[in-house]
Amino acid sequence: xxxxxxxxxxxxxxxxxxxxxxxxxxxxxxxxxxxxxxxxxxxxxxxxxxxxxxxxxxxxxxxxxxxxxxxxxxxxxxxxxxxxxxxxxxxxxxxxxxxxxxxxxxxxxxxxxxxxxxxxxxxxxxxxxxxxxxxxxxxxxxxxxxxxxxxxxxxxxxxxxxxxxxxxxxxxxxxxxxxxxxxxxxxxxxxxxxxxxxxxxxxxxxxxxxxxxxxxxxxxxxxxxxxxxxxxxxxxxxxxxxxxxxxxxxxxxxxxxxxxxxxxxxxxxxxxxxxxxxxxxxxxxxxx
Amino acid sequence: xxxxxxxxxxxxxxxxxxxxxxxxxxxxxxxxxxxxxxxxxxxxxxxxxxxxxxxxxxxxxxxxxxxxxxxxxxxxxxxxxxxxxxxxxxxxxxxxxxxxxxxxxxxxxxxxxxxxxxxxxxxxxxxxxxxxxxxxxxxxxxxxxxxxxxxxxxxxxxxxxxxxxxxxxxxxxxxxxxxxxxxxxxxxxxxxxxxxxxxxxxxxxxxxxxxxxxxxxxxxxxxxxxxxxxxxxxxxxxxxxxxxxxxxxxxxxxxxxxxxxxxxxxxxxxxxxxxxxxxxxxxxxxxxxxxxxxxxxxxxxxxxxxxxxxxxxxxxxxx
Numbered sequence: 001x002x003x004x005x006x007x008x009x010x011x012x013x014x015x016x017x018x019x020x021x022x023x024x025x026x027x028x029x030x031x032x033x034x035x036x037x038x039x040x041x042x043x044x045x046x047x048x049x050x051x052x053x054x055x056x057x058x059x060x061x062x063x064x065x066x067x068x069x070x071x072x073x074x075x076x077x078x079x080x081x082x083x084x085x086x087x088x089x090x091x092x093x094x095x096x097x098x099x100x101x102x103x104x105x106x107x108x109x110x111x112x113x114x115x116x117x118x119x120x121x122x123x124x125x126x127x128x129x130x131x132x133x134x135x136x137x138x139x140x141x142x143x144x145x146x147x148x149x150x151x152x153x154x155x156x157x158x159x160x161x162x163x164x165x166x167x168x169x170x171x172x173x174x175x176x177x178x179x180x181x182x183x184x185x186x187x188x189x190x191x192x193x194x195x196x197x198x199x200x201x202x203x204x205x206x207x208x209x210x211x212x213x214x215x216x217x218x219x220x221x222x223x224x225x226x227x228x229x230x231x232x233x234x235x236x237x238x239x240x241x242x243x244x245x246x247x248x249x250x251x252x253x254x255x256x257x258x259x260x261x262x263x264x265x266x267x268x269x270x271x272x273x274x275x276x277x278x279x280x281x282x283x284x285x286x287x288x
Numbered sequence: 289x290x291x292x293x294x295x296x297x298x299x300x301x302x303x304x305x306x307x308x309x310x311x312x313x314x315x316x317x318x319x320x321x322x323x324x325x326x327x328x329x330x331x332x333x334x335x336x337x338x339x340x341x342x343x344x345x346x347x348x349x350x351x352x353x354x355x356x357x358x359x360x361x362x363x364x365x366x367x368x369x370x371x372x373x374x375x376x377x378x379x380x381x382x383x384x385x386x387x388x389x390x391x392x393x394x395x396x397x398x399x400x401x402x403x404x405x406x407x408x409x410x411x412x413x414x415x416x417x418x419x420x421x422x423x424x425x426x427x428x429x430x431x432x433x434x435x436x437x438x439x440x441x442x443x444x445x446x447x448x449x450x451x452x453x454x455x456x457x458x459x460x461x462x463x464x465x466x467x468x469x470x471x472x473x474x475x476x477x478x479x480x481x482x483x484x485x486x487x488x489x490x491x492x493x494x495x496x497x498x499x500x501x502x503x504x505x506x507x508x509x510x511x512x513x514x515x516x517x518x519x520x521x522x523x524x525x526x527x528x529x530x531x532x533x534x535x536x537x538x539x540x541x542x543x544x545x546x547x548x549x550x551x552x553x554x555x556x557x558x559x560x561x562x563x564x565x566x567x568x569x570x571x572x573x574x575x576x577x578x579x580x581x582x583x584x585x586x587x588x589x590x591x592x593x594x595x596x597x598x599x600x601x602x603x604x605x606x607x
Contacts, residue, residue, distance in 0.1 A: 035396035086587050092395035096342050097538050098586045100531055104579025108572030116571070215572070219526070223407050226400050261415045268408040275401045276389030 002134045007252040013141040015248020019241035020148035021203035021221060022228035023155065024196035030235035031172040031192040032088055034095050038102035040218035040225055042072045042197045044110060046204025047213035054121045054208070061121055062147050065205025072201020077194030085189060103218070110215035120212040140209035147206045151199065152241050159237065168192050200225075223264070227271040289465040292545045296457050299549075300450050307450075312443025321442055321514065323556040324449035325507060328456040329529075330536035330548030332503035335460055336496050337534055338543030339476040342395065345402030347529035348409045349379040349501040353508025354523040355419055358427055361436075363418075368437040372509040379505035383497045391493055403526060410524030424519025427512060437513045445514055452510055456503045461545055463499065472496060476543075504533075535578065539585050541592025550594055
């Protein structure tokens with residue numbers, strides 16, 4: 001019983017972070033209608049930004065994650081302006097391969113400039129845990145979870161209660177109507193793409209206290225983040241958070257039954273099964 | 289189609305003749321083998337990817353084709369020729385099993401499902417005992433033998449690779465020229481319209497994916513015999529196998545007969561030159577350039593490099 005509760009808690013804490021990583025992906029899809037295969041590389045970018053903030057400014061990675069948000073957002077908006085906007089109306093083949101090309105570019109630019117070594121941070125709370133009766137709550141996971149939830153709530157506020165947020169949602173619903181209301185949808189696309197990559201980079205920053213970064217770390221998150229986004233319904237931001245928690249729980253429960261190395265295997269099988277049954281997502285209604 | 293096959297036959301003969309002249313243990317002949325293998329892999333991918341089913345999981349079939357003959361040879365001393373047959377059957381079975389959940393998926397969803405399937409195979413291969421786990425397995429050395437598909441010098445593999453190249457290219461040429469080619473193009477352009485017009489879309493797509501899986505598995509077998517060593521990270525790799533197969537076909541010209549050939553004959557030598565001249569200083573430069581090249585092709589030449597060429601033989605065989 002304790003094991004199960006512990007696994008549930010670990011799953012929820014991990015899953016909240018998965019949620020914030022996947023929110024960016026699902027936001028980009030919801031607004032631009034593009035599945036960005038290079039999105040996981042922004043986890044890597046966010047981790048590096050937070051690492052450098054910690055290394056040079058002695059900034060805690062959770063605080064550094066806000067820098068990750070800015071840098072990841074700026075890089076994303078620039079990529080949208082330079083490349084992605086040309087394929088928004090193009091075929092799916094072009095969309096997939098443009099973003100697959102971006103994977104290679106982002107990973108290898110990181111490899112050339114930063115080298116292939118693994119980097120990690122040391123923080124005071126890294127190995128601490130709170131005792132809730134027989135259950136242990138790891139402090140770095142708890143902090144990351146809290147940061148993720150705060151960020152998700154802020155995004156919700158941005159999208160529902162600000163002019164920019166309403167403009168973003170209007171563009172997603174009907175581009176022509178948005179244009180006729182005086183919204184510069186070109187700017188909104190770049191903004192939304194940047195917001196999406198920035199949020200994912202933020203997710204990268206907050207996991208740094210318990211994860212290591214190298215140029216190919218994105219590959220570990222790619223199927224995971226797509227699983228989360230598809231579970232929650234691609235395009236649904238609230239769905240992504242719920243999907244994240246669900247994936248976190250599936251992962252940690254499966255380690256109770258299966259060997260640890262197979263936790264992703266269970267996840268991928270679930271992923272394919274869900275795609276087959278409900279490609280529009282378990283929780284989301286419409287895909288766009 | 290006739291013209292394509294004539295060009296193909298001429299190309300194959302030139303390569304075979306070159307193989308007779310070149311140093312069998314040399315660098316050039318090794319590159320030729322890799323070029324032929326890459327072209328065959330991209331052509332195999334083209335059978336499905338050329339018709340809007342963007343698979344990012346062909347490493348699953350490649351890895352199965354590499355692992356099964358190696359395992360059966362290590363465990364039972366079976367000839368890789370037989371092993372290849374078993375590997376092909378296994379890959380076809382996997383393609384059939386996967387078609388259940390994936391066949392109706394569109395665009396990015398199909399790409400994601402195939403990607404996840406290959407990743408599941410990679411994890412499977414590194415967890416299971418009989419695959420040798422993450423350390424991988426080596427092909428036992430038996431010396432020069434056609435029966436065991438093994439030679440000391442890379443040059444002696446050349447006829448095998450030429451054969452693989454011919455089989456995969458003629459299969460693509462046959463498939464696209466046959467009535468299935470018309471069906472596939474109809475499904476690619478408008479699946480619902482094709483369905484209404486009486487095309488059994490599910491069966492047509494299934495046929496393509498089974499053929500593609502079988503060819504990819506054969507490529508995997510030759511790869512394992514050629515390199516003597518396989519591990520999950522190499523043969524089930526998303527970036528080094530699945531994405532690379534697609535990338536070569538796209539850069540050359542997706543859905544065309546000449547695209548994968550042109551793509552492979554351009555990219556492999558370029559990769560070698562870049563790696564030979566630069567790798568010591570900057571590791572990631574060659575893949576960076578291919579990523580940039582892929583982006584450039586997608587933005588500037590969505591039909592690939594074959595669309596730049598004037599000779600009719602290299603043009604897209606449109607229906």
